Every structure is written in structure tokens, then in C-alpha cells.
Amino acid sequence: MKQQRSKSNFLLPLIVILGFLLVWYLVCFFKMVPAYQLPSPGDAARSIKEEILAGRLANDIIASLWRVTIGFVLSAGLGIPFGLWLGQHARSRQALTPILNFFRFLSPLAWIPFAILWFHIGDKPAIFLIFMAAFFPMVISIMTAVASIPSIYFRVARDYNYKGTELLTKVTFPAVLPQIITAMRVSYGIAWVVIVAAEMVGCQDGLGYGIWDARNGLRLDTAISYMVVIGLLGLAMDRLLSQLTKLPNIRWGYDR
Amino acid sequence: MTDNKLKSRLAFNNISHSYGELPVLQNLSFTVNPGEFVALVGPSGCGKTTLLNILSGYLKPTSGTLEHQGVIRTVYQSDGLFPWLTVSENISMGLRPVTNTEEHGKQLRELFELIHLQGFENHYPHELSGGMRQRVEIARALAGDSDILLMDEPFSALDYQTRLRMRWELVRLLAQRKRTVVFVTHDIEEAAQLADRVFVLSKRPAVISREFVINSAKPRNLTDPAVIAAMKAILSQLGLQAWDGDTRTIFDDNISPDTKPGKGEMS
Known part of the structure; x- marks a missing residue:
């Protein structure tokens, strides 16, 4: 029974993906959309092979992963402690929530001019953009998680003499760890989405840059x-x- | 290790508490003797939980003083265990003052034997049944140097039969590890079966409207005449007994609290 389910868990998504590819293929095959507007799956596959053989793809993947990882680690490394602290201090939370939300709603695209102005070219502007996109949602979700820890845990902690740092590391932190992991997944998703925009500026490689380069060369198959x-x-x-x-x-x- | 537990002392001196304009407790005074099992029963919303919060030191009363001696620990209705710790790690919280690793291990094993949960050391609370979780909570509260147990409706989240079994279990555990117990419940049966003394609280603002002493030996059967007599008395005090010749009926919702607590004795 269980095995059957895990099999269908794997099978159903595969059918959907194959169906999607089939629709794409048919749209191109019957020329419902002109070829210069939508390359066929075959064109895309050939292009992937070309990029792999030229060594560009591996290089771009490493470049992008590097930038996203640095941006993500920075936003998690600063965002998690900051969120934990804010969650425990109602006054600071009250004071800072509006401005954190304000920055959360600013699209990273809006920061592009400043990213170039402040960080010029190379990895730095891209990392900055990723950081700006991932940091604020991270802080807010962790702060909210800490603020909503059931009070019973703190009562129990009081009964058993957990205080100060120990209270933070042995009660508060493990109590929100599941939410921290969820927040990290969401933030990582945002960071990865931002990579295309982030590599529009000042980069000479990376997956996002690859798309812009392909667009400029009218190579939609590569894109x-x-x-x-x-x-x-x-x-x-x-x-x-x-x-x-x-x-x-x-x-x-x-x-x- | 049982004898030194009886130095504990717990006394309420003229304690009143209100939340803003709302008075919840009014001039409560009582003393819990060392090793005694006191049950607090009363209508819902009468301030039982407020009372426990004051007893545990979590809440400061508006007026009056709390005297206590000894380590106080609370057993909660549910979810008092840390879900990120295993059963063994949860119980070890109670053994934090025991720093000697060997002694710690020995006491931990004893506690597992006591609650008959050997083999579940490395399980997490969410993998246990409700009754097992409450046993773990009780073991944690009994561990090490605790003197006074506050129990906040510890069995009310369990199904009826498990609840009955947990009462036996608690009596058995307390026979082996004597503690002073303050037990808050809305379950009259539970109070009659477990307590040495029962305080019946009035509606808000709560005062002790009646105090019953139950002298019958423990463990008591639910059908023990003393338990039944106590239940009758408590029920009629709460106005929930229609056939004892009392003028008050179950439909009479408006019982005025006796300001002078009376004392009934059953044996």
C-alpha cells in the first residue's frame, strides 16, 4: 500500500512534466507560435548540449550558486539572530516592524541603480541585491515565530531554571527551529529567483547573465x-x- | 530520599488578585501541609488557573503574600513536554541539579522504571499517547529535588479510561515518592478519589466556599463509600446535586458563596 503510494507520488509528477513537454512540442510542431518567438524543446535541448560542451554552463552554474549562497548565508547569518532578538523584545518589534515590512515590499529591481553605484561591477552588486531580497522576509518570519512560541514552554523553563543564554539556546531556538527551516527555504527560493535580475548588472557570467546575453544575441533557445x-x-x-x-x-x- | 521532602511548606495569606477591574481571587487564605494532597475544584472560569499561576510564582498577586519552601514544579494539562527533546532528555530536565553522570543515569533509569516506560527513552513526545506523555511529565516533575507538585488539570485532556488509570498511577507514584501536591481540577470524581483535602471554590471572585477532609486510605476505589460521600458533598456544594434533600437544584445557577468556609468531614 505504502509502496504503491510512493510509486504514484513519483509517477504523477512525471506524467505532468511529460504532458507539459508534449504540449510545448505540439505548439511548435504545428507552428501555432512562430519559431523565432518560441523555440522548440528540441532547439532548447541542442542549445543545452552546446553550452555544456563549450563549458559555459558549468561555469555559469558555479558563478550563480556562489553569489546566491553568499547572499543567502549573509541574510540568514544576520537575519536569524536579529529575528530571534526582535521576537523576544516586544518594544523593539513594535518599533521596527513597519520599516522592515517597508523594505520587504521593495522589489530588488529597485535597488539596481544603487547596487551599481555602490558596488560597481563583479559579484558584489549581485550579492547585495540577493541580500536585500532575502533578508527582510527572513527577519520577519523568524521574529513572528519567536513571538508566538507557546508561553507554556517558558513556564516549564522557569520551573527547571533555564535562564539567559541557556533559555535562548535550549528553549527559544529549538522551539522555532522548524519555522527557521521553513523561513530558510522561502528565503533561499527568493534568493534564487532574484539571481536573474541580480546578474543583469555588472556580471560577465552566471545563469542570469546567460539569459541576458542570449536575449541580446536573439538566441531564445539558449535563454x-x-x-x-x-x-x-x-x-x-x-x-x-x-x-x-x-x-x-x-x-x-x-x-x- | 522521601523523608526530606516533607519540609515543604505552602501558604496563601489573604491573597487577592484582579485583572484590571475584574476581581478573580478574593482574600484567599489556606495552608498546605507537607506531604498533603490538596485538590481545588470549582466552576469553570473561577480563577483556578490564576491561583496556580500565583502558587508557581508565575504571577504576582495584587495583594497578600505567598509563603513557600521547597522546589515547586507544575504538571500541565498537555504540551508541557519540550517536543524537540526525547523522553529521556525531557525527564533529565528534572535532574539538572544532579551533575554526577553516573548518579544522573541511575536516577533516570529509576524514573523510567517507575513510570513503566522502559524502551521509550529515545522516543519523542509526539510519538507517545496522551497518557504516556502525562506519565513522562509527572516523572520529570518528580525527578531530583522537587518538593511540591502543582497539577493543572493534568488528566483532563485524556479519555475517561486513561484518566481512571492515571489516577491509580499517580497514587502509586506518590506512595513511592512522597510529595506535597496541589491539584486543580474540574473533575469532582478525581478530587474525591485522590485528595486528602478538597477546597471548593466559589464563582468569580473566588473564595473557598467549603473545605472537605477525606480520611479514607489510598488507593481508593471509585465506588468506595468515602469517595461517593465526598462526591455527593462536593456536588451539592457546587449546586449540582438535585436529590440530596438540599433545596438547591442543578437548575439553580446562582449559588452565593459562603464567606465563612464551613468544614465537612468524611471517613
Whole structure:
């Protein structure tokens, strides 16, 4: 029974993907859309092969992963402690929530002129844009999670003499760990989405840059092949992060 | 290790509490003797939980003083265990003052034996049944140097039969590890079966409207005449007994609290 289900879990998405490819193929085959507007799956596949053989794809993947990882690590490294702190201090939370929300709603695209002005070219402007996109949602979700920890945990902690740092590391932090992992998945998703925009500025490589370069050269087949790679890598990274939810001391946050 | 537990002391001196304009407790005074099992029953919303919060030190009363000696721990209705810790780690919280690893391990094993949960050391609370979770909570509260247990409707989230079994379990555990217990419940049966003394609280603002002493030996059967007599008395005090010759009926919702607590004795 269980095996059957896991089989269909795998099978159903595959059917949907194949169906999607088929529709795409048929649209191109019957020329419902002119070829210069929508390359066919075959064109995209050939283009991927070309990029792989030229070594550009591997290089671009590494460049993009590097930028996203740095931007993400920075926003998590600063956002998680900041969110934990804000969650415990109602006054500061009250004071800072509006401005944090304000920045959360600013599209990273809006920061592009400043990114160039402040960080010139190279990895830095892209990392800055990713950071600006991922940091604020991270802080807000962790802050909210901490503020809504059931008070019973703190009462129990009081009974058993947890105070200060110990209270933070042994009660507050584990109590919100499931939400921290969810926040990290969401933020990583945002960071990865932003990569295309972030690499529009001052970069000479990367998956996002690849799309812009292809557009400028009117190579839509290459653009599509890069899109496919971006989507697949995003999916893979999320699967990797979701493995964290299987840890035994975190599982409770999802099984209840 | 049982004898030194009886130095505990717990006394309410003229305690009143209100939330803003709303008075919840009014001039409550009582003393819980060392090793005694006191049950507090009363209508819902009468301030039982407020009372426990004051007892545990979580809440400061508006006026009056709380005297206590000894380590106080609370057993909650549910979800008092830390879900990110295993059963063994949760119980170890109660053994935090025991720093000697060997002694710690020994006491932990004893506690597992006591609650008959050997083999569940590395399970997480969400993998246990409600009754098992409450046993773990009680073990954690009994562990180490605790003196006074506050129990906030600890069995009310369980199904009826599990609840009955948990009462036996609690009596058995307390026979082995003597503690002073303050037990808050809305379950009259539970109070009559477990307590040495029962305080019946009035509606808000709560005062002790009646105090019953139940002298019958424990464990008591639910059908023990003393338990039944106590239940009758408590029920009629709460106005929920229609056939005891009392003029008050179950339909009479308007019982005025006796300001002078009376004392009934059953044995």
C-alpha cells in the first residue's frame, strides 16, 4: 500500500512534466507560435548540449550558486539572530516592524541603480541585491515565530531554571527551529529567483547573465535552456533544504 | 530520599488578585501541609488557573503574600513536554541539579522504571499517547529535588479510561515518592478519589466556599463509600446535586458563596 503510494507520488509528477513537454512540442510542431518567438524543446535541448560542451554552463552554474549562497548565508547569518532578538523584545518589534515590512515590499529591481553605484561591477552588486531580497522576509518570519512560541514552554523553563543564554539556546531556538527551516527555504527560493535580475548588472557570467546575453544575441533557445537549468537547480536546492525537516528533533514541527 | 521532602511548606495569606477591574481571587487564605494532597475544584472560569499561576510564582498577586519552601514544579494539562527533546532528555530536565553522570543515569533509569516506560527513552513526545506523555511529565516533575507538585488539570485532556488509570498511577507514584501536591481540577470524581483535602471554590471572585477532609486510605476505589460521600458533598456544594434533600437544584445557577468556609468531614 505504502509502496504503491510512493510509486504514484513519483509517477504523477512525471506524467505532468511529460504532458507539459508534449504540449510545448505540439505548439511548435504545428507552428501555432512562430519559431523565432518560441523555440522548440528540441532547439532548447541542442542549445543545452552546446553550452555544456563549450563549458559555459558549468561555469555559469558555479558563478550563480556562489553569489546566491553568499547572499543567502549573509541574510540568514544576520537575519536569524536579529529575528530571534526582535521576537523576544516586544518594544523593539513594535518599533521596527513597519520599516522592515517597508523594505520587504521593495522589489530588488529597485535597488539596481544603487547596487551599481555602490558596488560597481563583479559579484558584489549581485550579492547585495540577493541580500536585500532575502533578508527582510527572513527577519520577519523568524521574529513572528519567536513571538508566538507557546508561553507554556517558558513556564516549564522557569520551573527547571533555564535562564539567559541557556533559555535562548535550549528553549527559544529549538522551539522555532522548524519555522527557521521553513523561513530558510522561502528565503533561499527568493534568493534564487532574484539571481536573474541580480546578474543583469555588472556580471560577465552566471545563469542570469546567460539569459541576458542570449536575449541580446536573439538566441531564445539558449535563454530557454538557461531557464530550465535555473528551475531544476532551484528545485534541487529546495529538496536538499527540505531534508533538514526530517531531523528527529525537528520532525515534531511537521508531524503535529 | 522521601523523608526530606516533607519540609515543604505552602501558604496563601489573604491573597487577592484582579485583572484590571475584574476581581478573580478574593482574600484567599489556606495552608498546605507537607506531604498533603490538596485538590481545588470549582466552576469553570473561577480563577483556578490564576491561583496556580500565583502558587508557581508565575504571577504576582495584587495583594497578600505567598509563603513557600521547597522546589515547586507544575504538571500541565498537555504540551508541557519540550517536543524537540526525547523522553529521556525531557525527564533529565528534572535532574539538572544532579551533575554526577553516573548518579544522573541511575536516577533516570529509576524514573523510567517507575513510570513503566522502559524502551521509550529515545522516543519523542509526539510519538507517545496522551497518557504516556502525562506519565513522562509527572516523572520529570518528580525527578531530583522537587518538593511540591502543582497539577493543572493534568488528566483532563485524556479519555475517561486513561484518566481512571492515571489516577491509580499517580497514587502509586506518590506512595513511592512522597510529595506535597496541589491539584486543580474540574473533575469532582478525581478530587474525591485522590485528595486528602478538597477546597471548593466559589464563582468569580473566588473564595473557598467549603473545605472537605477525606480520611479514607489510598488507593481508593471509585465506588468506595468515602469517595461517593465526598462526591455527593462536593456536588451539592457546587449546586449540582438535585436529590440530596438540599433545596438547591442543578437548575439553580446562582449559588452565593459562603464567606465563612464551613468544614465537612468524611471517613
